[in-house]
Amino acid sequence: MADNAKMQPDDAQSGLEVGLDGDMSGDGQEDQIAPSPETAPPRGAGNKHIDIGNFRVFPDLRLPEFDCGPSQAYVAEGIKRDDGPIFALLTDPSLPTRSELLRVLSGVRVSGQLDLLDYEIVYWPPLDRSTIVCFYTKPGGSKVFVDGGKKAVIDEHDLPVAVIVPVINILTILSDKNLAHRNLRADNLFFADEQRSSVVVGDCVSCPPGFAQPLVYEPIDRMTAEAAGRGGGALSDDLYALGITIAALGIGHTPLSKFSDKEIVEMKLARGSFQTLAAHEKLPLTLIEPIRGLLCDDFEERWGLSELNNWLDGRRVKPVQGNSDRRAARAQNVGGRDYYTARGLANGIANNWAASLAPLRDGVVEVWLRRGLNDAERSKAMSEAMRQMAWSGSDKRTAEDVLVSRGIAILDPNGPVRHKTFSAMLDGLGYMLSYDVQHGRGAQAFSEIVVRDLPTFWFSRISGFRPEIQSQQQVYKGLRYYMQQQSMGYGYERCLYALVKNQHCLSPLVENEYVIHIAQLLPALEKIASVTPHSNWPVDRHIAAFIAVRLQDDTEPQLTALQNPGDEVEFSRSIISLLALVQWRHGPDSLPHLGLWVARLMEPATKVFHNKERREKVEREIPRLAKRGNLVELYNLINDEKERRLDQDEFIAAVEEYSAADSEVFDLESSGAARLILAEQIGRQVASFASTMIALLTVSALFMMTVW
Amino acid sequence: MAKKKDKSAGKSSKQGKKSGGLSFFAILVMAVLLFMVALPTFITLVVGLLPSVLAFFFDRHRGRYLVRCVFGLNFSGVAPYVMELWRDGGQSMAMATHQLLDPMTMTIMYGAAGLGWLMYLAMPPIVANVLNLTAQRRTVELREQQRDLIKVWGENLISEIEKGSR
Numbered sequence: 001m002a003d004n005a006k007m008q009p010d011d012a013q014s015g016l017e018v019g020l021d022g023d024m025s026g027d028g029q030e031d032q033i034a035p036s037p038e039t040a041p042p043r044g045a046g047n048k049h050i051d052i053g054n055f056r057v058f059p060d061l062r063l064p065e066f067d068c069g070p071s072q073a074y075v076a077e078g079i080k081r082d083d084g085p086i087f088a089l090l091t092d093p094s095l096p097t098r099s100e101l102l103r104v105l106s107g108v109r110v111s112g113q114l115d116l117l118d119y120e121i122v123y124w125p126p127l128d129r130s131t132i133v134c135f136y137t138k139p140g141g142s143k144v145f146v147d148g149g150k151k152a153v154i155d156e157h158d159l160p161v162a163v164i165v166p167v168i169n170i171l172t173i174l175s176d177k178n179l180a181h182r183n184l185r186a187d188n189l190f191f192a193d194e195q196r197s198s199v200v201v202g203d204c205v206s207c208p209p210g211f212a213q214p215l216v217y218e219p220i221d222r223m224t225a226e227a228a229g230r231g232g233g234a235l236s237d238d239l240y241a242l243g244i245t246i247a248a249l250g251i252g253h254t255p256l257s258k259f260s261d262k263e264i265v266e267m268k269l270a271r272g273s274f275q276t277l278a279a280h281e282k283l284p285l286t287l288i289e290p291i292r293g294l295l296c297d298d299f300e301e302r303w304g305l306s307e308l309n310n311w312l313d314g315r316r317v318k319p320v321q322g323n324s325d326r327r328a329a330r331a332q333n334v335g336g337r338d339y340y341t342a343r344g345l346a347n348g349i350a351n352n353w354a355a356s357l358a359p360l361r362d363g364v365v366e367v368w369l370r371r372g373l374n375d376a377e378r379s380k381a382m383s384e385a386m387r388q389m390a391w392s393g394s395d396k397r398t399a400e401d402v403l404v405s406r407g408i409a410i411l412d413p414n415g416p417v418r419h420k421t422f423s424a425m426l427d428g429l430g431y432m433l434s435y436d437v438q439h440g441r442g443a444q445a446f447s448e449i450v451v452r453d454l455p456t457f458w459f460s461r462i463s464g465f466r467p468e469i470q471s472q473q474q475v476y477k478g479l480r481y482y483m484q485q486q487s488m489g490y491g492y493e494r495c496l497y498a499l500v501k502n503q504h505c506l507s508p509l510v511e512n513e514y515v516i517h518i519a520q521l522l523p524a525l526e527k528i529a530s531v532t533p534h535s536n537w538p539v540d541r542h543i544a545a546f547i548a549v550r551l552q553d554d555t556e557p558q559l560t561a562l563q564n565p566g567d568e569v570e571f572s573r574s575i576i577s578l579l580a581l582v583q584w585r586h587g588p589d590s591l592p593h594l595g596l597w598v599a600r601l602m603e604p605a606t607k608v609f610h611n612k613e614r615r616e617k618v619e620r621e622i623p624r625l626a627k628r629g630n631l632v633e634l635y636n637l638i639n640d641e642k643e644r645r646l647d648q649d650e651f652i653a654a655v656e657e658y659s660a661a662d663s664e665v666f667d668l669e670s671s672g673a674a675r676l677i678l679a680e681q682i683g684r685q686v687a688s689f690a691s692t693m694i695a696l697l698t699v700s701a702l703f704m705m706t707v708w
Numbered sequence: 709m710a711k712k713k714d715k716s717a718g719k720s721s722k723q724g725k726k727s728g729g730l731s732f733f734a735i736l737v738m739a740v741l742l743f744m745v746a747l748p749t750f751i752t753l754v755v756g757l758l759p760s761v762l763a764f765f766f767d768r769h770r771g772r773y774l775v776r777c778v779f780g781l782n783f784s785g786v787a788p789y790v791m792e793l794w795r796d797g798g799q800s801m802a803m804a805t806h807q808l809l810d811p812m813t814m815t816i817m818y819g820a821a822g823l824g825w826l827m828y829l830a831m832p833p834i835v836a837n838v839l840n841l842t843a844q845r846r847t848v849e850l851r852e853q854q855r856d857l858i859k860v861w862g863e864n865l866i867s868e869i870e871k872g873s874r
Contacts, residue, residue, distance in 0.1 A: 680832040687773065687827045690780075
């Protein structure tokens, strides 16, 4: 996992294809000296620059010492006002940024945190796509720590004041807002001034929480999650990272750096975090107490801010147990290895998915929980999970996978949701999904987890009160419904945008435009429309889901109509309605190219009118309104409720009239024989009547002639 | 219920027979009276209305339209001679015999009856033609009306009707 995190900067660098500036390359991590913060951006001829709002960025001038994980730093300067020395941090567009932290930290000066002046979405030519660029004030001093050193950069006696106090400050501010930094590590600290009296923490907004952290910085319950799925976490996770940071600064290198990620995970699970560190690193004696407190593997027992402040004040703090995991009397073997703790066994099962089914299904693990670990509650939960698998019906293979996943949840309820190769914390599922979708792994694993309702099971197994989990529980309630719907506006796309607030729209149409806010969507589509003509609708599954989540209005009626693409009239009306709704809410007023795009495809929508004259009138109006670029007017043209009702009523009357005429014609054409019979009868009646009348007239005439 | 219906139907047929029998009896009474009071007229009527009498016996159809047709015109042919018998001949047998032996008289009387029979034969085809022409004209009108509807509403109209019929 940490390999992944570590590899990110290299991947991103290769993706950018920006040549390193000769002067700057020497100031990298190798000699641990950052460039002078007062260094002005070079103004020599040929320096390309990009103006972004109030800032100017030089894409040819890199500042690798300010890189943060996959995000790359560039030389920048203020245009309109003097913000002092600044740098621009270009985020990797294939990774979502952290919206809550961007909102909280942007434009605010927070002691202990690098000042985030602003952030902008901008087209970045080397990437040939848009992404977010964050503008930070350059710290007054150099980078505190570069891995690979032999001795401490800060004296262990100065460390509490220089490092712990400013870090406590930023962590306090963030935790007050229910946020966590999740990017706190030794190599993301900078000296705030040249005197090196205090430090500031670097970027924490440019990539998913914990993504850039080496695995050792992750607490025991999050370390087995994939880098992108480590989750937003809470203050306790930041405090754990602070513990490792203190250790790293105290010993001069990243702890356990000589071990692989797998070894670190196994050592931590077997012995506990602090014991592992203490066994392999020579920790400074004065710092052992806070390191032990902060690296406590039980997040409820872990030192909080008050314990840390008490320690800073020289007060006695309650001692904590390093590893609180209960150890079984006998081992449980999975995949050829013995495990003594539930958490260790959960990790063993996750790493040996296929081989773990038998002991889980046959009740061996359940017996081990009851007899070996003496944990009746978990044993009961395991037998319940086994019983549910027996009821599963025909889809046995899926039920077996669900049993393994549930077994892991029972053994390690605070750990990540694990299902086959997928592993992400409950509060990191969205980021994990985003990573998987954007890196070609697809959403299959996430879909299975949500459809099998595994998060709900995980929530039910979590013990103790964790506010960040409670809030997540609300979000997950709707996800299963979204996944079960197959039509546009639902599916994994809807889950993605619902879970990740800063996820840009992944529609192939606008992906390069980095559309995060709903207000950006139509201008992006307008830009696309102005370049190439399209034969498909400007709304696909991603855009429909993006609108459904980001637009505050109720779009369910439109999405319901989209469920039946066969009904092209309703389908096209719904798409135009969605776009018109977005334009009505967020503008812009004129979208001529998008209007023409929509107009070309809205022929089916004119079929909403049955009357040919009305339809021709609408068809004459469409090009005129399309040129004006007002989608709302276009929508109103085909959705004039009064006119539609009139048309519908008249159409029904016409259908009835036509049908009546049809049946009358049929009657007339098929009644020849009956008519002959009728004609014979009438003919005879007429003949007899005429004959009678003639007789009467004759007699009357004769009588008259005789009388007169 | 069905029995009741059968009963009522039986009653009405009995009544029909009764009324038919009654009218026949009335005619018979009138004929006897006529025979006793005005024998020449009786002879003229009997000979002159012979086609009607034959038609009466041969036409067994409901409504007896043939009888009515033949009798109407036959009587129109006989009536002038009966009037002449009353007015000019003073009800004499000689006059009646003279009239009946005159071929012209017989031609007129029986010719009129023949016309009545021809009318009975010719009228149904004429009426059938009239009805057929009316039906054709109505069909053309309805087709025109449907064409007008399609002009206004397009092929949608047909597809909607087809959808409805499915």
